[in-house]
Amino acid sequence: MSGGGEGSSVADLLAAARLRFADGGVASPELDARLLVAEAFGVDAARLFLAKELPAAAAGRDRLAGFVARRLAGEPVHRILGRRAFYAHDFQLSPDTLEPRPDTEALVDLARAPITECIGHKGRCIVADIGTGTGAIAVSLLALFPEAEAVATDISAGALATAAANAGAAGVAARFRVRLGDHLLALDRPVDVIVSNPPYIPSGDIAALQREVREHDPLRALDGGPDGLRSYRAIANGGRDALLPGGAVAVEIGIGQERDVAAIFAEQGFALETSARDLGGTERALLFRPMGDKEFP
Structure with a gap:
């Protein structure tokens, strides 16, 4: 999920993360994808829908790729966020x-x-x-x-x-x-x-x-x-x-x-x-x- 290969908007990356989590057996793929995408792009998770069609900056894509890899390796989403x-x-x-x-x-x-x-x-x-x-x-x-x-x-x-x-x-x-x-x-x-x-x-x-x-x-x-x-x-x-x-x-x-x-x-x-x-x-x-x-x- 690095670079722009999986979509050029935040919405594309959200959908891709959700699918990878579902395929990877993550218990709450929708919620985890939303939390991690919001964190990666510096958006409040509750207002993510307002930013979903924005272009996905390279720095955010790279952060999200790291988050997704960590979650698929079993690290809990709130450990990745650093707070709960x-x-x-x-x-x-x-x-x-x-x-x-x-x-x-x-x-x-x-x-x-x-x-x-x-x-x-x-x-x-x-x-x-x-x-x-x-x-x-x-x-x-x-x-x-x-x-x-x-x-x-x-x-x-x-x-x-x-x-x-x-x-x-x-x-x-x-x-x-x-x-x-x-x-x-x-x-x-x-x-x-x-x-x-x-x-x-x-x-x-x-x-x-x-x-x-x-x-x-x-x-x-x-x-x-x-x-x-x-x-x-x-x-x-x-x-x-x-x-x-x-x-x-x-x-x-x-x-x-x-x-x-x-x-x-x-x-x-x-x-x-x-x-x-x-x-x-x-x-x-x-x-x-x-x-x-x-x-x-």
Whole structure:
């Protein structure tokens, strides 16, 4: 798809990319072609139809040829773009971060109630995002709640740098700080609400993941240990000590993990308060409160 051999207009190149993706087994050939053509020619994907009949400049054709080759080799479209939309913002990606995915918006929605309650009682709320990655969860919550502050933890310094950059781009950097470390051990003080989308794929299932995930997502952000539940144990074990009175824990879970995760938290004195489903109807996020917890001061 280099040079002008496959058409002289943006529309021609869009049609050619779509066909190559369909023939190559790409799951969403139409969407991926639109996103990559728009990126290659510097056009907003939502307004691409306005530019489709424009002549295709050589620089754009060359960029698109590289994008198409990378996508056909299995690189996810948002890795190629270097960013992905989540909630109300675009988040920059890096090799140290997972892509924020629409399923995780259920976790953000679930965390809104305890944060609202906390702010109502205290006038502010400190949120800890455990395993923050791009910072998508914490940044989205800070954008929703100007009275909130967030501490974002991760075992990857690269991920924390990406998260801090995303917080700056979203205009919430003044209320966002990062801590390097494993799970709750990275916290230096108790918080009001803990949120986490931890690794939850069993180690033995990693090899069977889609090529786009297996070859391009950081494995330690996927691998939840032999049963996929390692991080939930770590968060539940230290959760009561890490929470201020009136606190709550909200976690994302994998398909079919709700009973096991609820049992892990129950063993550590937490009660399951409510849950949330993703857009596909899958139980995706759970909200816990410490049993017998003191109310807000």
